[in-house]
Amino acid sequence: MELRLLTTFEKVATVLSFTRAAADLGYAQSSVTGQIRSLESSLGVELFERLGSRIRLTEAGERLLPYARRMGELAEEARTAVASAAEPAGTIAVGTMESLTSYRLPALLEYFHHRYPAVRLTLRPTLGDETRQALRQGTYDVGFLMEPDTEHEGLESEVLAPEPLALVAGPDHPLVGRxxxxxxxxAGARLVGTEPGCPYRDLFEAELREWAPPFMEFGTIEATKRGVAAGLGIALLPRVAVAAELTSGTLVALDWEAPFTLFTQLAWRRGKRLPAHVRLFVEQARRLVREQSPTG
Structure with a gap:
């Protein structure tokens, strides 16, 4: 079996689309289809069921997938081990979320940009469930999570820091000072928040479900902060995301303690051999995120 064919098979099996796999790999769709047929012919089995415009793995394809992933990882490890270049190089697909990208990761991204220019970081904005699924499928190399749970099925995860939250309001809000x-x-306050699926938004909503206050969804953290500052309601956000506004007085922290704790974590697929440049990213993420955390 050619490694090239197994790489193509793994990509198609991950995204379940010949068209998308071709785009991701930089091939023509006909080339991807031909490679899969060549692999099926060499193995004497069908690897995909064609269901109209959709495809899914056959039992044989399901059995082959973990071997294809393992062989791809071993090939990458071998390339890294014998590479003559002194500097780390390669691409890292990173799943992350807005609050971490904007307020926790700039120092890490800047460090890699200047120190390791041959390492290309591709940031994929996703939330918890989607990030975990992409890690299990191998679509992402590593992913940042902000969750109350620190154990995730099929994943290795490392807690980088607890993530303090702040319930904030505009300076003239009636709850300020209480x-x-x-x-x-x-219960009587209007709530402003990001989209459903955001961990602190969902936990906050669940905590207040008995009183069912209405949520005004702003989508992004920046839009949420502007809405709160304009007096449209209150919002629960990571403290790191509102630190500047709390210092300037644009926003005020209310005297309410969240009954849950979130942890910023870095995760990758369990059993995955991380290439050297990915291990370097994990090490520096561990160092830099912890250094800037309140307990770092």
Whole structure:
């Protein structure tokens, strides 16, 4: 079996689309189709079921996939081991979320840009469930999570830091200055938040479900902060994302303690052999994110 054919098979099996696999690999779609047929012919089995415009793996394809991934990882490890270049090189697909990309990762991204220019970081904006699924499928090399749970099926994960949250309001909001706020005290407040699926948004909504306050969705953190500053409601956000506004007085932290704790984590597929440049990324993420965290 040619490694090139197994690489193409793994990509098609991951995205379940010949068209998308061709685009990702830089091939014509006919070339991808031909490579899969060559692999099926050499093995004497069908690897995909064609269901109209959709495809899915056959039982034989399911059995082959982990071997294809392992052989691809071994090939990458071998290339790294014998490479003559002194500098680390390669591409890293990183799953992340807006709050981490904007407020936790700039130092890490800047460090790699200047120190390791041959390492190409591709940031993929996704939230928890989607990030975990992409890691299990091998679409992402590593992924940043912000979750209350630190164990994830099929993944290795490392806690980088707890992520403090702040319930914020505009300076003229009626809840500003009140002490010992409870969830019931927030029942009459209008809530401003990012999209569903965001971990702190979902946990906050679940905590207040008994009182069912309405949520005004702004999508992004920056839009959410502007809406809160304009007096449209209150929002629960990572403290690192509102640090500048709290310092300037544009936003005020309310006296309410979230009954849950989130942890910023870095994860990758369990059993995956990380190439040298990916291991370097993990090491520097561990160092830089921890250094800038409140407990770092």
């Amino acid at each position: 002490t010992g706020l409870t969830a019931a005290d927030l």
